[in-house]
Amino acid sequence: xKLVIHMLAxxxxxxxxxxxxxxxxxxxxxxxxxxxxxAETERAIFxxxxxxxxxxxxxxxxxxxxxxxxxxxxxxxxALPYEGNGFQGKIRIIVGLNKNINNLLGLEVLEQxxxxxxxxxxxxxxxxxxFKNLLLTPEIVAVKGVTPSNPNEIEAITGATISSxxxxxxxxxxxKRLKAIQKxxxxx
Amino acid sequence: MSSxxxxxxxxxxxxxxxxxxxxxxxxxxxxxxxxxxxxxGIAMALATTFVLVFSSLIVSLVRKLxxxxxxxxxxxxxxxxxxxxxxxxxxxxxxxxxxxLGPYIPLIVVNCIILGRQEAFASKNSPFRxxxxxxxxxxxxxxxxxxxxxxxxxxxxxxxxxLQVMPNFYEPxxxxxxxxxxxxxLGLLMGLSNFYVTHxxxxxxxxxxxxxxxxxxx
Numbered sequence: 001x002k003l004v005i006h007m008l009a010x011x012x013x014x015x016x017x018x019x020x021x022x023x024x025x026x027x028x029x030x031x032x033x034x035x036x037x038x039a040e041t042e043r044a045i046f047x048x049x050x051x052x053x054x055x056x057x058x059x060x061x062x063x064x065x066x067x068x069x070x071x072x073x074x075x076x077x078x079a080l081p082y083e084g085n086g087f088q089g090k091i092r093i094i095v096g097l098n099k100n101i102n103n104l105l106g107l108e109v110l111e112q113x114x115x116x117x118x119x120x121x122x123x124x125x126x127x128x129x130x131f132k133n134l135l136l137t138p139e140i141v142a143v144k145g146v147t148p149s150n151p152n153e154i155e156a157i158t159g160a161t162i163s164s165x166x167x168x169x170x171x172x173x174x175x176k177r178l179k180a181i182q183k184x185x186x187x188x
Numbered sequence: 189m190s191s192x193x194x195x196x197x198x199x200x201x202x203x204x205x206x207x208x209x210x211x212x213x214x215x216x217x218x219x220x221x222x223x224x225x226x227x228x229g230i231a232m233a234l235a236t237t238f239v240l241v242f243s244s245l246i247v248s249l250v251r252k253l254x255x256x257x258x259x260x261x262x263x264x265x266x267x268x269x270x271x272x273x274x275x276x277x278x279x280x281x282x283x284x285x286x287x288x289l290g291p292y293i294p295l296i297v298v299n300c301i302i303l304g305r306q307e308a309f310a311s312k313n314s315p316f317r318x319x320x321x322x323x324x325x326x327x328x329x330x331x332x333x334x335x336x337x338x339x340x341x342x343x344x345x346x347x348x349x350x351l352q353v354m355p356n357f358y359e360p361x362x363x364x365x366x367x368x369x370x371x372x373x374l375g376l377l378m379g380l381s382n383f384y385v386t387h388x389x390x391x392x393x394x395x396x397x398x399x400x401x402x403x404x405x406x
Contacts, residue, residue, distance in 0.1 A: 003255060003257070006255050007255050007257055007258045010253065010254055010255060010258060010262060011258055011261060011262060011265070014262055014265045014266065015265060018265055018266070018268070018269040021269060021273070022269060022272055022273070025272075025273050025276050025277070026276060028280075029276040029277060029279065029280040032279075032280035032281070033276075033279045033280050033283075036279070036280070036283045040283070111287070113290070115366065116224050116344075116365045116366070117344065117345070117360070117362045117365050117366070118362070
């Protein structure tokens with residue numbers, strides 16, 4: 001009996017000390033982690049919307065969406081972070097869209113876990129710059145092995161077709177969702 | 189009781205003789221997974237060393253208070269606390285590094301080097317000795333991860349610590365940064381170190397025989 005109490009007391013004591021220590025560290029780290037994440041999104045918004053000077057988070061949607069403004073406070077369009085499944089894990093991207101949502105202004109890959117050296121190339125400028133001024137009607141298409149001939153086409157990375165197509169699919173899904181919301185908004 | 193090895197021995201044994209990767213073959217999961225570049229290897233090893241040193245210190249300090257029946261649970265609690273601290277600090281101060289190491293930082297909790305050292309060393313030795321041992325093991329881990337990460341980065345991307353070392357016409361071997369490259373590199377390195385050890389032993393043996401024959405002849 002004495003042993004049982006000793007065992008319980010030891011584990012409880014270690015647990016309490018550990019909990020107290022961790023809550024202190026967490027209190028210190030949490031605001032910094034949130035600030036880091038915010039700074040990253042902010043930086044990405046200005047990458048995908050190069051003329052932007054300020055932005056505003058739109059709260060009425062159930063997904064993240066930012067409206068972007070130029071120096072004179074005129075609306076330039078939107079910045080839309082979106083995520084979906086890639087080849088090995090979740091991919092998080094952000095795209096810049098014009099006001100009518102028919103033109104893609106830029107793409108930045110925020111998070112990805114694709115194969116290093118192959119799929120991970122989707123985050124590199126050589127791939128993402130293809131998305132600049134891409135036509136969004138009817139939707140983006142990834143072509144393989146040939147130079148894109150239509151204004152809504154991009155070339156998939158050789159050896160990383162799945163990752164390339166995943167990016168295209170995520171963008172198309174996100175835009176579909178945004179358009180649906182815009183439509184319902186007009187009807188109201 | 190036999191006399192204890194000197195403090196410097198306690199440190200050096202982790203570097204080579206008892207190297208956690210090449211000799212004890214412990215903690216290979218993070219070793220194989222994160223060594224796609226030298227910097228990742230260094231960061232992983234430093235994070236592990238931090239956890240190892242502090243866990244060893246605490247475990248050694250409380251070693252006489254913990255009942256044997258719950259020692260493993262207590263060690264894991266102590267280790268998990270330090271791992272969570274490392275994880276939070278990295279996320280707050282080095283978000284880029286924390287992203288590239290991903291889930292492997294929280295997984296340090298189950299790294300067998302750490303639990304192994306608590307069970308085999310810190311629970312039986314004084315705090316000072318345990319910290320020296322932890323530093324030695326950590327340095328051995330750092331050495332192994334740095335060598336592995338550098339080799340894979342040199343052949344896989346043509347760079348080391350982000351600086352280009354291979355000539356421009358060099359075509360990177362993709363396999364080196366894929367998981368298969370990790371197994372190949374680690375296997376070859378272990379083979380080399382074993383070859384060196386057996387070679388050394390053979391020479392020592394021959395020397396003894398030679399000496400014996402000399403004595404016999406006179």
